[in-house]
Amino acid sequence: MSRPLPTSALYELRSYLNGLNKGQVRLFGDVNVRKEFDKFRGKTTRQDLRRTFSTLMQMIGPISSAQQLLEHYSPRTTEEFYSDRELLLRWRVNQLPVDSWLK
Secondary structure (H helix, E strand, C coil): CCCCCCHHHHHHHHHHHHCCCCCCCCCCCCCCHHHHHHCCCCCCCHHHHHHHHHHHHHHHCCHHHHHHHCCCCCHHHHHHHCCCHHHHHHHHHHCCCHHHHHC
């Protein structure tokens, strides 16, 4: 699976890759992802990270964007299990132009 990289990250990535030994071709080690997340045990879970990502995506765009990036078949899955509904509601309410209404 491939994903686009932010243009601003390309310079840092090129610098990193240019500094690697010629025999080293991998950017990341062969460590199992779950083992890497074990380092965060007690602090956060993969589900926490996915939920935060989905919630942020829903703040800047439609739920279909989060659904597509998380590769969910149904938007219901994204909304029910990968959304902080309270945070989204609070954020949306704060976007209302209340100041201009009170003037």
